[in-house]
Amino acid sequence: MNAPAHLAHVAPEIAPRPVPQALLDALAARFGAQCSTAMAVRTQHGRDESSYTDVPPPAAVVFAESTQDVADAVKLAAEHAVPVIPYGVGSSLEGHLLAVQGGISIDVSRMNRVLSVNADDLTVTVQPGVTRKQLNDEIKSTGLFFPIDPGADASIGGMTATRASGTNAVRYGTMRENVLALEVVTAGGEAIRTGTRAKKSSAGYDLTRLIVGSEGTLGVVTEITLRLYPLPEAVSAAICSFPSIEAAVRTVIQTIQLGVPIARVELIDANTVRMVNAHSKLGLREEPMLLMEFHGSPAGVKEQAETVQEIAAEHGGNAFEWATTPEERTRLWTARHNAYFAAIQSRPGCRAISTDTCVPISRLADCLLDSVAEADASGIPYFLVGHVGDGNFHFGYLIDPEDPAERAKAEELNHTLVARAIALEGTCTGEHGVGLHKMGFLLDEAGAGAVDMMRTIKRALDPKNIMNPGKIFSL
Numbered sequence: 410m411n412a413p414a415h416l417a418h419v420a421p422e423i424a425p426r427p428v429p430q431a432l433l434d435a436l437a438a439r440f441g442a443q444c445s446t447a448m449a450v451r452t453q454h455g456r457d458e459s460s461y462t463d464v465p466p467p468a469a470v471v472f473a474e475s476t477q478d479v480a481d482a483v484k485l486a487a488e489h490a491v492p493v494i495p496y497g498v499g500s501s502l503e504g505h506l507l508a509v510q511g512g513i514s515i516d517v518s519r520m521n522r523v524l525s526v527n528a529d530d531l532t533v534t535v536q537p538g539v540t541r542k543q544l545n546d547e548i549k550s551t552g553l554f555f556p557i558d559p560g561a562d563a564s565i566g567g568m569t570a571t572r573a574s575g576t577n578a579v580r581y582g583t584m585r586e587n588v589l590a591l592e593v594v595t596a597g598g599e600a601i602r603t604g605t606r607a608k609k610s611s612a613g614y615d616l617t618r619l620i621v622g623s624e625g626t627l628g629v630v631t632e633i634t635l636r637l638y639p640l641p642e643a644v645s646a647a648i649c650s651f652p653s654i655e656a657a658v659r660t661v662i663q664t665i666q667l668g669v670p671i672a673r674v675e676l677i678d679a680n681t682v683r684m685v686n687a688h689s690k691l692g693l694r695e696e697p698m699l700l701m702e703f704h705g706s707p708a709g710v711k712e713q714a715e716t717v718q719e720i721a722a723e724h725g726g727n728a729f730e731w732a733t734t735p736e737e738r739t740r741l742w743t744a745r746h747n748a749y750f751a752a753i754q755s756r757p758g759c760r761a762i763s764t765d766t767c768v769p770i771s772r773l774a775d776c777l778l779d780s781v782a783e784a785d786a787s788g789i790p791y792f793l794v795g796h797v798g799d800g801n802f803h804f805g806y807l808i809d810p811e812d813p814a815e816r817a818k819a820e821e822l823n824h825t826l827v828a829r830a831i832a833l834e835g836t837c838t839g840e841h842g843v844g845l846h847k848m849g850f851l852l853d854e855a856g857a858g859a860v861d862m863m864r865t866i867k868r869a870l871d872p873k874n875i876m877n878p879g880k881i882f883s884l
Contacts, residue, residue, distance in 0.1 A: 422509060422879060422883070423463075423464060423465065423509050424509070424510055424879075425465060425508070425509075425510055425511030425512075426490070426491060426492065426510055426511045426512065427511070428468035428469070428489075428491050428511055428512065428513070429489055429491075431489070432485060432486065432488075432489045432491055432513075433446065433468065433469055435485050436469055436471060436482065436485060436513070439481055439482075439485065440471055440472075440478070440482070443471060443472045443473070443474065443478070444469055444470070444471050444472070445469065445470045445472070446468065446469045446470075448466070450470050451466035451467055451468070451469070451470060451514075452466045453499070454466065454467055454470045454494075454496050454499070454506065454514040454516060455467055455506070455507060455508050455514070456499070456506070456507075457499050457500070457501045457502065457504065457505060457506045457507065458499070458500055458501065458502050458761075459501070459502055459503055459504040459507075459763075459844070459845070459846065460760040460761065460762050460808070460810065460816075460846075461504050461507060461845065462760070462810055464504075464507040464508065464509055465508065465511070466508060467494060467508040467511065467512055467513050467514040468491075468508075468511060468512065468513060469513045469514070470496075470513070470514045470515075470516055471513060471514070471515050471516065472516045472518075472519055473515055473516065473517050473519065473520060474519045474520060475520065476520075476592060476594065476600050476631040476632070479515060479517070479520075479594045479600075479629050479631050480594050480598045480599070480600055481598070482513070482515055483515075483594050483595075483596070483597075483598040483629065483875075484597070484598030486512065486513055486875055487596060487597060487598055487873060487875055490873045490875060491511070491512050491513060491875060492508065492510050492511060492512025492513070492874075492875050492876075492877070492878050493512055493513060493515055493629065493875050493876055493877070494506060494507075494508055494512055494513070494514045494515070494625065494877050495514075495515050495517060495537075495566070495570065495625040495629045495630070495877065496514045496515060496516045496517065496518075497517060497518065497537065497538065497563065497564030497566050497567035497570075498518065498540065498561075498562070498563060498564050498567065500561040500562075500563050500567065501567065501571060501841070501842070501844065502763050502765075502841045502844075503763075503838075503841050503842055503843065503844025503845060503846045503847060504844040504845030504846055504880075505570070505571065505624055505625065505842060505844040505845075505877070505880060507845065509845065509878075509879040509880075510878045510879050512875070512878075515629060517536070517537045517538045517564070517566055517629070517631070518538040518564065519538060520536035520537055520538040520566075520631065521536060521538035521539050521540075521543065522535070522536050522539070523535050523536075523539060523543075523544065523547045523548070524536065524632065526547075526548055526551060526553075527606065528551045528552075528553060528637075530606060531553065531636060531637045531638065531639075532589060532606050532634055532635065532636060532637060533548060533553075533555070533634070533635050533637055534590075534632060534633070534634045534635075535565050535632070535633055535635065536566075536631065536632060536633075537564060537565060537566025537567075537569070537630050537631060537632070537633060538564055538565075538566060539564065539565050540562045540563065540564050540565070541555060541557065541558065541559075541562060541563060541565065541568065542562045544565065548637065549640075551637075552639060552640050553637040553638060553639060553640065554637065554638060554640050555587075555635055555636075555637055555638075556577040556580075556581040556587075556638055557573060557574060557575055557577065557578070557581065557583065557584055557587060558575040558576045558577050559573045559574065559575035559840065560575060560576070560745070560746050560748075560749065561749075565633050565635070566630050566633065568584050569584055569588055569591070569620075569621055569630050569633050570621075570622070570623065570624050570625050570630060570842075571584075571622065571624060571840070571841065571842035572584050572585050572621050572622030572840070572842065573840050574796070574799075574801070574839070574840040575796065575840065576673045576675055576742075576745065576796055577672060577673055578796055578798075578799050578801070578840075579665070579671060579672070579673065579674060579796065579798030579799045580670060580671065580672040580673070580704070581638065581672075583840065584621055584622075585618065585621055585622065586636075587635055587636045588604075588617060588621050588633060588634070588635060588636075589604050589605070589606055589607075589608075589617070589634045589635065589636060590602065590603060590604030590605055590606060590617060590633075590634035591603045591604060591616075591617055591620055591621075591630055591632065591633055591634070592630070592631045592632035592633075593620055593627075593628040593629065593630055593631065594628055594629045594631055595627075595628045595870065596627075596628065596870060596871040596872070596873065596875055596876050600631065601616075601628075603616035603617040603619075603620060604616070604617035604634070606634055619866070622842070623881075624842050624843065624844065624877060624880050624881055625876060625877035625880070626867060626871070626876050626877045626878070626880055626881055627866075627867065627870050627871060627876060628870070628876060629876075641672075641704035641705055641710075642705065642706050642707065643703075643704070643705060643706060643707040643709075643710045643733075644672075644702065644703070644704055644710070644733070644738065645702070645703045645710045645711075645714055645731060645732070645733050646673075646700070646701065646702045646703075646731070646732045646733075646737070646738040646741050646742070647700075647701050647702075647714065647717075647718075647729055647730060647731050647732070647741075648693070648698055648699065648700050648701075648728075648729070648730050648741055649698065649699050649701070649718075649721050649726045649727070649728065649729050649730075650694045650696040650697070650698050650726070650727055650728045651696060651697045651698070651699070651721075651724065651725055651726050651727075652696070652697075652725045653697060653725075654676070654678055654697045654777065654778065654781055654793075655774060655778055656697070656724040656725045656726070657676055657697045657698070657699050657724070657726075657797075658676070658773055658774045658777055658778075658797060659724050659774060660699065660717075660720050660721045660723075660724045660726060661674055661676070661699065661770075661773070661797045661798060662770055662771065662773060662774065663720050663723075663724075664716075664717055664720055664798075665770050665798060666770070666771075667716070667720075669713055669716055669717060670704075670705070670713065671701060671702070671703060671713060671717065671798060672702045672703060672704040673700070673701060673702040673796075673798070674699060674700070674701045674702075674796075674797060674798040675699065675700040675701075675745050675794065675795065675796060675797065675798075676697070676698070676699060676793070676794065676795040676797045676802065677697070677698045677699075677700065677745060677748065677793070677794050678697050678781070678792070678793040678794075679695050679696050679697055680790075680791065680792055680793065681748050681751070681752065681792040681793055681794055682694070682695045682696070682697075682698055683695050684748070684751040684752050684754075684755045684792060685743075685747055685748055685751045687751070687755065688747055688750065688751030688754055688755070689743050689747050689751065691743070694728055699721070699726075699797075700741060700742065700745050701714075701717060702738070703717075714731075745794065748792060748794045749761070749792075749794075749805065751792075752792035752805055752807060753807070755790070755807070756790055756807045758809065758810075759790075759807040759808060759809060759810070760807075760808060760810045761792075761805040761806065761807055761808075762805070762806045762808060762816070762819045762820065762823055762846075763803060763804070763805045763806075763841065764803060764804045764805075764823050764826055764827065765801065765802075765803050765838050765839050765840055765841045766801070766802065766826060766827055766830035766835055766836065766837060766838070766839060767799065767800050767801040767802075767830070767835055767836050767838075767839030767840075768800045768830050768833045768834070768835030768836075769800055769833070769834060769835065770798075770799070770800045772800070772833040772834070772835065773797060773800050773802075775833060776826075776829055776830055776833055776835065777795070777797075777802060779829060780804065780822075780825075780826045780829065781793065783822055783825060783826075784804060784806070784822060787818055787819075787822055789806050789807065789808065789815060789818055789819055789822070790806075790807040791804055791805060791806050791807060792804070792805045792807070793805075796839075796840075799839075800835070800839075801839035801840065804822070804823075804826065806819035806822060806823065827847075827850050828853070831850070831853055831854050836854060837850035837851060837853075837854050838850075842881075843880065843881045843882075844880055844881070845879070845880060848880075848881065848882055848883065851881065851882060852882070860882050863881070863882060864882060864884060867882075867884065868884070
C-alpha cells in the first residue's frame, strides 16, 4: 500500500524570527533570575522526545511561577511579535516544544500547586506544572484518583495541551472528557477563564474543548479543573500470553464488543517483551501479551475477569498471572510503563519515530496485522504497544539518527500505517498530538476545508502568530 504523495514527511521549517535585545533586556528586568539565556538551559528547553535533533533552541527561558508571570511574559513577547512556546516536562513525542520559528520558552514546571480539591463534587483544580503522579499522591487521602495515565509522568498542562489519554482511556476517557474548566493566557497576555465546575453547560461556545488539544497554539494554560473518580473498591490485574498478535487482538475486540467494563487492556508484542525483560530484569514469556486491569466491586471484578479469561482461552490465551495487591500490580505494569525506555536502550544512540494511530475497534486487527507484517519485512528494529481497548496502538521504529536511509525507511513505514488507519476511518494521532511530525497527515485526515477553518480560528485568536507557531498546520 503506497502512501499518498501529500502524506510526505514534514521536516520542520526552521525559520527563526529575530529576537530583539530589547525583549531580552525587558525579560531580564521583569524576571531577574527567573529568566535564563544560558545555552545549557536553552538547549534543554529546545528538545523533546521526538526524532528531531537539529532545531535551534529558544533565545531565552522564563520560569513562570504564577499566572501573572505568564501574562507578563506573553505581553512582552507580543510587543515584539516574538514566538512563545509553553514547556512542561519535555516528554512530548511530536516536536511540540521545538522553537522552529525561534522565540522564548515559558517553563511552567514551578507552577506545581494543587489549588483546591472539591471531594464532594469529584473535582480538583491544579496549576499546569503538577504532574499526574504528584496529583494522585496529593489526593489519595480523599479516596479519589485521576485516571488519565499516558505512561510518562507528564504535566497536567502538557496533557491538556495534547489531549492526552493512556492506559485507562478505555474506561475513563481522555483529557477531552476529563477537563471541566481552564484558565488561559491569550496571545494578547490576557488571562481568561473557560468552563465551570458544573458537570455540563450549554452557555456559549465550548472554549474549553477548543483549548484542550490546541498544543499551545492558542494560549498558555495556567489552571486546569479536572474530574476525579472514586478509588475502586477492588482492583485486579492480569497478564496473559498468546500464540500470535492476531489472537490477542481478537480477544480484545470480543471483550469490548461484549461490553465488559474493563479498565485497562494493553498489548505488548514479543519484540517489546524481550526488550522489557532485558531492561527491567523480568522473566515474562516472550510472546504477544495482554495486560489487563479490572475495577469495581469484588464480585464485579471477579465476574469481569472470569469472562475475559474465557474469551482469551477461546483464542489460545495461556499463562494467566493475576495480581491483586498494589505491589503485584506495579510489577506487572512495569512491562508496559518501561516499554519506551527499554526499547530506546535496546539500541544505544537510536531515536524512535513513533506512531499512535487509532481506528474503530472493529478494524483494529485489519490495521495492526498488516502494519506488523510491513515492519517485520523492513528489517528496522521496532517496538509495539497499544491501548488496544480503544483501538489505539503505537509502533516505535528505532533508527540511527545519522543514517538517512533508515530514517527514510521508517518514515515510509509510518506514512503507510497512517494512510491505512485513515482509510479505515481512523485518525493519524490517538493521543500524541500533531506537533510537527503529523502536519501533512492532518490535512489528509481532516481535509483542506477543516484545516482552513482551524487556520481562521488561529488567525483570529493569535493575529501575530506568536503562540507556538509552526505546529499542527502551517499558515
